[in-house]
Amino acid sequence: MSATSPSAASSAAVLSEFEPTRGPVGLPPYETRVPEAMNNYNLPSNPVLITEKVQRLGEQFPTFANKSADDLEDLLRFEDLFQAHIDGLEQVQLMRTLEYELREENERLAEVNLSSEDELRRMRDNVAELQMFASSMTSRLYELVQEHLDLQKPYSPMLLLQRLRDEVKALDEQAEAVARGFMAKDEVIESSECEDFVRMYKQLRLRFHSSESRCRLADAAYRSGSLSGVPLSLDR
Structure with missing residues (x-):
């Protein structure tokens, strides 16, 4: 049986926690306390693997790679020492700086919202x-x-057109009534009365023909859907 040298024992203490375990591992719940000291490290027997692990330790965990086995044991044994080492890590300091800045920004935003x-x-x-x-x-x-x-x-087009038709009919009836009244007289008609009748009848017939012409134009425009522009005013 060959004896183990002190340097090999020190390397074994440093590298044994990076040896892959066999089978599933049940992880304990998260705790803030320092984990218990682990003394069941299994150092690989192949020197090449030891060299690779030492190199990986130096690349990924430089703060631990530079420590001796006694220092590592002290970190696992003393909670205050372990916490001080963790607090001194650059990643932890950066995380706490970001946390502080985030908290300050949240407080500022809260003050702005409250104001x-x-x-x-x-x-x-x-x-x-x-x-x-x-x-x-x-x-x-x-x-x-x-x-x-x-x-x-x-004042819709249909109602205005109907009113224009009624006006045409009323003018026609009024002119006919004036003519019948003049023709029904038995007494001698003087010349002045004839002149008055002719003037009144002529005015009524002129208004009738004018309204009838507008009524025909308006009716044709209404049927064709282009009623705009056709005079439908009843004023003279």
Whole structure:
């Protein structure tokens, strides 16, 4: 049986925790305390593997690679020493710096939000008032639109055309009534009466023919769908 040299024992203590384990490993729940000392390290017998592990340890864990076996045992044995070493790691310091900056930024944002609370509440009240005003204006708009539609009904093209037809018919009947009344007189008709009759009858027939012409044009335009531009006014 060959004796183990002190250097080999020291290397075994340093590298044994990186030896892959066999079979599934049950991980304990997360604790903030320092883990118990582990003395069941299995150092590989192949010197090449030992060299590779030492190189990997120096690349990935430089703070542990430079420590002796006694130092590593002290880190596992003393909680304060282990915590001080962990706190001195660059990654831990960077993480805590980022955590501090994040907390400071959150506090700043919280202060900004709290300082804007009164303004936001006032803006919300203004928005509620504007919404109520907009709702009342919308209701008034609907009322005005309905009033406008009601006012437009008597002046729709169809109703105006019907009124024009009624006017043409009334002028024709009025002219015929004047003519029948003049012809039904038994007494002697003076010349002045004849002149008055002719003037009145002529005016009535002129109005009749003018209205009849507009009625025909309007009726043709209404049937063709191009009623715009046709004079339908009943004023003379």
